[in-house]
Amino acid sequence: MLNKLFIHSQEIARKIDQCAINEYHIPSLVLMEQAAAECCRIIQNKEDPSKKICVLCGQGNNGADGLAIARLLAHEGYEVSIYLPYHKTLSQESKVQFQIICSLAIPYTDDLDTIRFYINQSDILIDCLFGNGLSRDIEGSYKQLIDMANASNKKIYAIDIPSGIHATSGKILNCAIHADTTIALDCFKEGHWIYPGKEYCGNLLLADIKIPTSLHLENEHAQLINEELIKEMLPKRDDHSHKGSFGKALMIGGSKAMPGALAIAAKACAASGIGTLTLMEPDCIGDLMAMKMDFAMHLRANDRDGHFALSAVDLLKQNMDQYDLISIGNGMQRNEITIEMVKTLLSSNKTVILDADALWAMQDHLEWLNRNAPTILTPHVKEMTFLTNKTVQEILESPFSTVREFTNKYSNCILILKSDITYIGSKNDFYVLSRPNSALAKGGSGDLLCGILTGILGHKISPSKGAACAAYLHSKSAEINKDPASINSEDIIKELAFVLQKLRKD
Numbered sequence: 398m399l400n401k402l403f404i405h406s407q408e409i410a411r412k413i414d415q416c417a418i419n420e421y422h423i424p425s426l427v428l429m430e431q432a433a434a435e436c437c438r439i440i441q442n443k444e445d446p447s448k449k450i451c452v453l454c455g456q457g458n459n460g461a462d463g464l465a466i467a468r469l470l471a472h473e474g475y476e477v478s479i480y481l482p483y484h485k486t487l488s489q490e491s492k493v494q495f496q497i498i499c500s501l502a503i504p505y506t507d508d509l510d511t512i513r514f515y516i517n518q519s520d521i522l523i524d525c526l527f528g529n530g531l532s533r534d535i536e537g538s539y540k541q542l543i544d545m546a547n548a549s550n551k552k553i554y555a556i557d558i559p560s561g562i563h564a565t566s567g568k569i570l571n572c573a574i575h576a577d578t579t580i581a582l583d584c585f586k587e588g589h590w591i592y593p594g595k596e597y598c599g600n601l602l603l604a605d606i607k608i609p610t611s612l613h614l615e616n617e618h619a620q621l622i623n624e625e626l627i628k629e630m631l632p633k634r635d636d637h638s639h640k641g642s643f644g645k646a647l648m649i650g651g652s653k654a655m656p657g658a659l660a661i662a663a664k665a666c667a668a669s670g671i672g673t674l675t676l677m678e679p680d681c682i683g684d685l686m687a688m689k690m691d692f693a694m695h696l697r698a699n700d701r702d703g704h705f706a707l708s709a710v711d712l713l714k715q716n717m718d719q720y721d722l723i724s725i726g727n728g729m730q731r732n733e734i735t736i737e738m739v740k741t742l743l744s745s746n747k748t749v750i751l752d753a754d755a756l757w758a759m760q761d762h763l764e765w766l767n768r769n770a771p772t773i774l775t776p777h778v779k780e781m782t783f784l785t786n787k788t789v790q791e792i793l794e795s796p797f798s799t800v801r802e803f804t805n806k807y808s809n810c811i812l813i814l815k816s817d818i819t820y821i822g823s824k825n826d827f828y829v830l831s832r833p834n835s836a837l838a839k840g841g842s843g844d845l846l847c848g849i850l851t852g853i854l855g856h857k858i859s860p861s862k863g864a865a866c867a868a869y870l871h872s873k874s875a876e877i878n879k880d881p882a883s884i885n886s887e888d889i890i891k892e893l894a895f896v897l898q899k900l901r902k903d
């Protein structure tokens with residue numbers, strides 16, 4: 398059973414395979430047999446043995462996996478046919494697998510017209526043309542095969558990764574199999590979690606091929622967030638604790654035009670269990686906030702034109718020492734005062750959470766991030782352009798390297814890069830969350846996350862683990878049995894209580 402869901406680049410996944418074979422002395426064919434057995438088990442659980450299956454194999458080890466899968470499926474009673482290129486070009490492992498196929502007289506062909514016939518006769522296709530070894534554009538007969546498979550409208554299982562998708566970039570190398578289900582072998586590849594690769598995978602599963610976990614941990618990796626991981630990491634709440642145990646937070650934000658942003662963040666923070674919460678708001682919304690947020694303390698600053706006046710910076714300097722962690726940005730407005738307040742916070746030794754307009758404030762001042770205390774930044778892809786030289790398109794095309802470059806450069810920063818997939822990086826950890834939900838494609842979602850994050854970070858947890866917990870809680874609490882169009886922040890905050898309860902109980 399896989400309890401950790403690792404994600405690696407093409408290069409690292411290959412290195413891990415090689416280490417398992419050469420340093421741990423697990424024979425390549427043993428790994429392959431594990432892979433084939435797992436794939437066969439998954440397919441058998443979903444497909445009736447009356448189904449006809451055509452397995453498309455390439456000349457590398459992804460193709461060798463395909464030959465082993467074909468053999469095991471034939472053994473289970475499925476009618477199987479195989480495409481296999483001219484056998485002289487096959488990898489060592491493929492040659493062995495091919496000999497077994499020949500001994501068992503399972504039908505195979507390298508002829509495109511014959512394979513067209515086999516495909517038409519089949520109910521299911523298994524794509525084993527290219528896996529982690531794909532390195533260049535697909536042309537010629539492989540392209541014809543991929544076009545044929547996609548046009549056939551048959552159900553397609555891709556093994557390891559859909560052929561044509563690059564394992565690190567998720568890009569299509571000229572053409573790619575559009576799979577219904579992809580069974581990743583041993584680990585996910587980064588390209589499974591970047592568009593368009595993600596979309597071409599269809600339903601994405603992971604097969605354990607029993608490579609030692611230590612090999613994953615000692616190489617650069619990310620982890621996919623699932624419920625088990627969060628249960629492990631979510632901070633416990635001892636009944637004998639006191640309010641000081643769960644942090645003293647200050648949340649700075651709000652303006653005449655956007656009081657709701659701070660209100661949503663504050664409610665989410667309170668619902669996540671912060672010990673004490675103080676809101677620093679401009680005076681013009683002070684009465685409103687005091688009425689809406691009677692559970693919080695309030696630090697009122699002078700206002701000007703509907704937002705903080707410059708004197709708020711001094712008020713912050715006088716008061717900030719009292720808090721363990723401070724968030725800034727929700728509904729704050731983009732102006733010089735926001736920049737000054739962010740600068741003040743970043744020159745302190747406090748844990749600081751930068752959200753919304755505070756991220757905008759950073760754009761010409763990234764050097765402020767070189768500090769000893771943790772800074773957690775929560776940009777969506779557009780806000781990320783304030784923090785790098787990359788365009789939105791470039792960020793979406795390379796989310797892993799974008800986050801890694803940033804956290805390598807600013808080593809005490811934790812970055813939560815938000816899109817429909819969330820990438821969370823720090824110098825030590827990398828987490829990916831993928832629970833797309835249109836209920837969160839709304840104003841206020843970011844404020845909710847900032848609030849949950851502040852609440853969770855109040856509980857003495859490492860900031861990157863806290864960030865992973867907060868991202869999961871945010872998504873999970875939005876999975877409510879209502880139409881996503883109607884789910885609002887109040888619903889999500891209510892649901893959060895039950896999500897937390899379930900995670901802590903189970």
Ligand SMILES: NC(=O)C1=CN([C@@H]2O[C@H](COP(=O)(O)OP(=O)(O)OC[C@H]3O[C@@H](n4cnc5c(N)ncnc54)[C@H](O)[C@@H]3O)[C@@H](O)[C@H]2O)[C@H](O)CC1
Pocket residue numbers: 414424425426428429432455456457458459460462488526527528529530531532533534535536539556557558582583606
């Ligand atoms: N024992 C193991 O090592 C295990 C491997 N597994 C499976 O192996 C693949 C990776 O195998 P590899 O041979 O490295 O690569 P591919 O099968 O993906 O094939 C690449 C093959 O084709 C050449 N090539 C690359 N790009 C192109 C192209 N556009 N056109 C033509 N040819 C191309 C390249 O030079 C190679 O020769 C992995 O995905 C697993 O499925 C299992 O994990 C079990 C353990």
Ligand SMILES: [K+]
Pocket residue numbers: 459524525526527528555556557558559560
């Ligand atoms: K494949």
